[in-house]
Amino acid sequence: MSSAKKLQLQERVRLPRTAWKLADLAVLFLLLALLARRAASLLDLRVGGGGVAAAPPPCTWCWVAALVCEAWFTFVWLLNMNGKWSPVRFDTHPERLSERGDELPAVDMFVTTADPKLEPPAVTVNTVLSLLALDYPAGKLACYVSDDGCSAVICYALREAAGFAKLWVPFCKKHMVAVRAPFVYFSGAPAERTAADAEFRRDWTFMKNEYEKLVSRVENADEESLVRRGDGEFAEFLGADRRNHPTIIKVHDSRTELVPWLSTTCTYGAQHGFIILTHGLDAVVPRAYVRVQVLYDRRSKSSDASGDDGIPSLVYISREKSPRHHHHFKAGAMNVLARVSAVLTNAPIMLNVDCDMFANNPQVALHAMCLLLGFDDEVHSGFAQAPQKFYGALKDDPFGNQMQVMHEKLGFGIAGLQGFFYGGTGCFHRRKVIYGAPPDSSVDVQLRRMKGSPSYKELHKTFGSSKELIESARSIISGDIFPAPTGDLSSRISDAKEVSACSYEAGTCWGQKVGWVYGSMTEDILTGQRIHAAGWRSVLLKPDPPAFLGGAPTGGPASLTQYKRWATGLLEIIFSRNIPIIICVSTHLNFRQCLAYLVIKVWALRAPFEMCYALLGPYCLLTNQPFLPKVLPSAPSKRGFLIPVALFLTYNAYNLSEYMDCRLSARTWWNNHRMQRIVSSSAWLLAFLTVVLKTLGLSETVFEVTRKEPQSPTSDSDADPGRFTFDASPVFVPPTALAVLNVVAIAVGAWRVAVGVVPGGPGVGEFVCCGWLVLSLWPFVRGLVGKGSYGIPWSIKLKAGLLVAAFVHLCTRN
């Protein structure tokens, strides 16, 4: 018994939160009290009572609007409560993997990039290098990069990275480098060993030098001269338009490639199976770390025994594109990666990361295996998702997109339901789950068993016409343990090209029941939902140090574009055939998990309610009416006023304490609170309109790629990276208008007070609401007078001004 316990690879730990549950209930109680009070006042008015319990509302429709909005806020609060109610954490013990002697499954690692301008090639190179150097048998890893930008520079950068990896991977393993993205590693002084360790110092300086040369080659590479090079290596990119070109695939298989290179420059060294460079490069390459094991088959016994010394293969793919076929953005790219890897290496596990998400913890694959192999029934770990974390994050989260509290509170909470959401990056999938297979314990599998294994015809219909793909899919679905094609990868490029053709998916289940699901800008949530609906659970992968780190966008335009895409994609899911309630009753999606999904899916739907509520304050000040109970000397209405006051204070104290609990500053709380108001009135509102237009068939949604910051610090010293920036995008119109409107309303209200209060008019509450909004939208108030990118462009100011004028006119018409 005790030895079995000792070898447990993972533990599910319940996290207590009694005090938080009480606070949840307190806020809920206040929200319900507010609703009850409003409803009572409205009823009173209808029966013509104007009774003692509540002051009669003078502006009936304001009170009705407020009631509807507050009911919605209560609903959103309930959704959040459900998500956070019963959190769990998963602890992993990778050191026990070798103790248990489990055979590790092969992992195919996918990286997507889409635009060499927005996503600098050096960023992708760092991510790829961090993956190639993972602590995992190298013979069991292969890295695939999908380039939707069809850029010769990316292709060249990866070729250079593959060369550099031959030095970098052995260096990392020899010196047990902690973070294996070179740009992070070399941004500090050599701290791994004592300064006295001369060999390490020499290696370090050499590697840093090599890395700098790599970066300068990559950064100075130019599309034109690459494609016109004499040797024709990049000739396929000649005249290729990113929206219209055939598939390009390049394999950097270090096992076969090294041979000609080594034969001229190396002689065999003393160590068995290793080669030590002695000739030609001797002067520049210290002997110690160029130990390259060649000519072993990555799947053979010998590589399993000592498979740690090679370098994983690297494959570049730019899938075929044609204006006649929809390419489905990232989801389409992921499906091509799934198919190409199926015919090349067919690993049973797939890791997927965005191009800017490097592996920060070299043991991450081992931690993931603890979760994927560590349950008695694999239904518990359909996929293992690491929460998104960011490197070089700005202090106090000025753009409210580091999402620490959301991950800590909601993330652990959802991990305690059916499992954390698939987040599109930093996720280990089971290939068979991606192929749509239900968990072994489910009824569907029992039925299928009775029917026998799927026929060739069925597989053909599901996976498409490629024989190689069908065979590889059959072995994955029937659960052969580690099926893998053998032999040289380059010899199967034509199979890989066949499955990356843009017409391949026609008539198949790709994008629906198989692979990444189409139809939403947030393909990740939609795909994860399909997996949960099949009955799988998922696990939260949270090793220390964090598994992966990515870049969070900075500046107003990039942050709001990202929020807009997310909110659009999430609402697309609700408006598609995936209506939450229907999914919930017709599939294996748990009811509470379904509600947890709603927390984020309703982001865009929150916008109209929050906008309406935000307009009530200014409307009342402009028209001299109240929408909140007033502080009057008479006792009952005083009590009425206490409810919103208590709610305002409790709610904000609750949020602030959540930030404190996550060891974040009060400033971080305020910045996030402020961004919530800004995002709601800009990105979410536009997302709402976009989806409405799409549903009416009037427009299409597109995936706008987020700009990634270059990794070398910029020289612009007087720039303030935390300050909000603007451009002429329409997302900035509504918050600008809202900021101006509230300032105007406060001025009008104050003027009224100065000339003498009219009885029945607005009270302190309305002023506080408007003041709070002005503070929340302060970046926009500042932007009205700012210069350069810190200033709101005139076109936006003009449109916002017209909106404000129209609103004021409508309010004061009669």
Ligand SMILES: O=c1ccn([C@@H]2O[C@H](COP(=O)(O)OP(=O)(O)O[C@H]3O[C@H](CO)[C@@H](O)[C@H](O)[C@H]3O)[C@@H](O)[C@H]2O)c(=O)[nH]1
């Ligand atoms: O046509 C496309 C568009 C995007 N991408 C890639 O998709 C990834 C995510 O794009 P990015 O612009 O970085 O979006 P983010 O908002 O940072 O991404 C988050 O949100 C996306 C859903 O909206 C998820 O797919 C991502 O995994 C998740 O990190 C990047 O690697 C892109 O190169 C493609 O491969 N093809």
Ligand SMILES: [Mn+2]
């Ligand atoms: Mn990203």
